[in-house]
Amino acid sequence: MPSFEELSNAAYISLETFRKDGSGVKTPVWVAGHQGHLVVITNGTSFKVKRLAANPACRMARCNVSGSQILGDWQQGKCEILPLGPAFDAALAPLRKKYGVQFWLLEAGAWLGRKRSQWVVLQISLNPPA
Numbered sequence: 001m002p003s004f005e006e007l008s009n010a011a012y013i014s015l016e017t018f019r020k021d022g023s024g025v026k027t028p029v030w031v032a033g034h035q036g037h038l039v040v041i042t043n044g045t046s047f048k049v050k051r052l053a054a055n056p057a058c059r060m061a062r063c064n065v066s067g068s069q070i071l072g073d074w075q076q077g078k079c080e081i082l083p084l085g086p087a088f089d090a091a092l093a094p095l096r097k098k099y100g101v102q103f104w105l106l107e108a109g110a111w112l113g114r115k116r117s118q119w120v121v122l123q124i125s126l127n128p129p130a
Contacts, residue, residue, distance in 0.1 A: 002072050006125055008033030009062060014063035014070060015040060015122075016078075017051040022057075025051065028067030030103075031060075032094035037123045039091040041106075044083070044120040052079045058124065076127040081120050091121040 007013055016024040019105045024033045027048055029040045040069070042049060052058065056079045062072040096103050 002062065002075050004033065004036070004038070006062065006072065007031060007075060007126075008038055010047055010062040010071075010119065012063050012065055012067070013038075013060045014038075014082060015048065015124075016059045016066045016074075017048045018057060019051060020054065023046060028063050028065060030099055032089050032098045034094045034123075037125055038077070040122040040124065041092065041097060042122060043097055044081075044118045048121075049081060049120060052081060052122065060124065077124045078127065080123045081126070082123050087123075088119075088121050090122055091123060118124050 010031060012028045014026045015029050016026045017025050030044065031038050033039075044061060058077050058079045059074045060077060061070050061074045063070050069114050082091060094106075099106075111118065
């Protein structure tokens, strides 16, 4: 089972969210550690956000950029959706620091495309082993 440090230091994780029928959907995402949680940035209108609003359970594992190769074991977690606001802004800082120019380009594109207001931060708490 991967540790918090392994997941927060990974370049990408595969985030698996669950449909109403229980089937999982995996998405490769950027991740950073923040105040004992993992944080992920995404568009608030995405289906993963809709699935997490209905069921906050998720699992994650290190992966490659496309998500086609899982590079470690899966870890269970629970996700909270943080909309724009102070907690959102604080959670962006470690993502900005970790991804540097890549994040700057993503953010610039979001501002230019007027999509920045649709962003949410997914704050993930790891479930302790049973």
